Amino acid sequence: xxxxxxxxxxxxxxxxxxxxxxxxxxxxxxxxxxxxxxxxxxxxxxxxxxxxxxxxxxxxxxxxxxxxxxxxxxxxxxxxxxxxxxxxxxxxxxxxxxxxxxxxxxxxxxxxxxxxxxxxxxxxxxxxxxxxxxxxxxxxxxxxxxxxxxxxxxxxxxxxxxxxxxxxxxxxxxxxxxxxxxxxxxxxxxxxxxxxxxxxxxxxxxxxxxxxxxxxxxxxxxxxxxxxxxxxxxxxxxxxxxxxxxxxxxxxxxxxxxxxxxxxxxxxxxxxxxxxxxxxxxxxxxxxxxxxxxxxxxxxxxxxxxxxxxxxxxxxxxxx
Numbered sequence: 001x002x003x004x005x006x007x008x009x010x011x012x013x014x015x016x017x018x019x020x021x022x023x024x025x026x027x028x029x030x031x032x033x034x035x036x037x038x039x040x041x042x043x044x045x046x047x048x049x050x051x052x053x054x055x056x057x058x059x060x061x062x063x064x065x066x067x068x069x070x071x072x073x074x075x076x077x078x079x080x081x082x083x084x085x086x087x088x089x090x091x092x093x094x095x096x097x098x099x100x101x102x103x104x105x106x107x108x109x110x111x112x113x114x115x116x117x118x119x120x121x122x123x124x125x126x127x128x129x130x131x132x133x134x135x136x137x138x139x140x141x142x143x144x145x146x147x148x149x150x151x152x153x154x155x156x157x158x159x160x161x162x163x164x165x166x167x168x169x170x171x172x173x174x175x176x177x178x179x180x181x182x183x184x185x186x187x188x189x190x191x192x193x194x195x196x197x198x199x200x201x202x203x204x205x206x207x208x209x210x211x212x213x214x215x216x217x218x219x220x221x222x223x224x225x226x227x228x229x230x231x232x233x234x235x236x237x238x239x240x241x242x243x244x245x246x247x248x249x250x251x252x253x254x255x256x257x258x259x260x261x262x263x264x265x266x267x268x269x270x271x272x273x274x275x276x277x278x279x280x281x282x283x284x285x286x287x288x289x290x291x292x293x294x295x296x297x298x299x300x301x302x303x304x305x306x307x308x309x310x311x312x313x314x315x316x317x318x319x320x
Contacts, residue, residue: 245280
């Protein structure tokens with residue numbers, strides 16, 4: 001039985017797994033990316049762990065190829081486009097395909113991490129019967145994979161789908177991409193951190209806010225506070241959801257998708273976030289689109305959309 005190695009590289013964590021042609025994840029693991037260090041340091045750790053996972057599988061199982069989702073990954077060239085968001089300088093303009101082949105001489109296919117998640121949803125998740133949709137990944141930043149008529153939209157240079165960097169607020173929060181007011185600076189884990197910090201300054205006597213950290217705010221803690229009726233927690237989710245809805249409306253005006261599908265990070269808040277986002281989106285849509293676009297949560301297990309999509313690249317492109 002063949003299997004493929006799927007690797008989902010994120011700004012904080014890298015998830016990888018061994019997956020068969022039917023989308024069964026035979027083994028997986030998550031490790032810290034530590035992108036401030038040389039790329040080879042991550043790959044040394046990763047392929048050591050892959051060897052351990054392989055040793056635990058049946059000897060008849062063989063590796064057919066390696067699919068990788070990574071910020072700014074270019075499907076056409078196998079390179080990482082300049083200035084990948086939330087990754088260190090070692091990743092800038094890296095020839096990832098040939099770097100990986102120093103570890104395993106196998107077919108290697110690279111795409112943007114959010115594109116990989118979109119492919120995973122299309123084959124195995126919430127988009128199985130949908131031809132036009134957008135996957136929004138909410139991790140350290142905000143990524144997006146766009147599918148039009150059943151095909152991933154790559155653009156002529158492989159960099160289509162950066163909805164996280166559409167400008168929502170002129171002269172807003174500074175983004176590492178060099179612009180200010182980008183959507184991901186409001187809707188992501190770092191966007192949540194910045195919002196909490198701003199609310200602390202606005203409400204210095206609020207006990208709930210006082211007890212939250214300025215960085216790495218626990219989403220589960222926020223959800224619990226929302227559910228027990230904490231006013232500021234509800235205000236924060238309404239604020240973030242409202243901005244998300246404005247961004248979705250901008251994308252929908254151009255793409256007219258059937259659905260936006262959310263994966264990871266603060267999307268685990270579910271309706272706490274998506275309900276105000278839906279209201280805001282409909283408020284900002286063209287009249288003929290209002291009420292026709294749905295917001296869905298991912299249909300694949302947490303942590304698997306990226307690796308499932310990455311391995312689907314192999315099954316689509318590597319033949320027996």
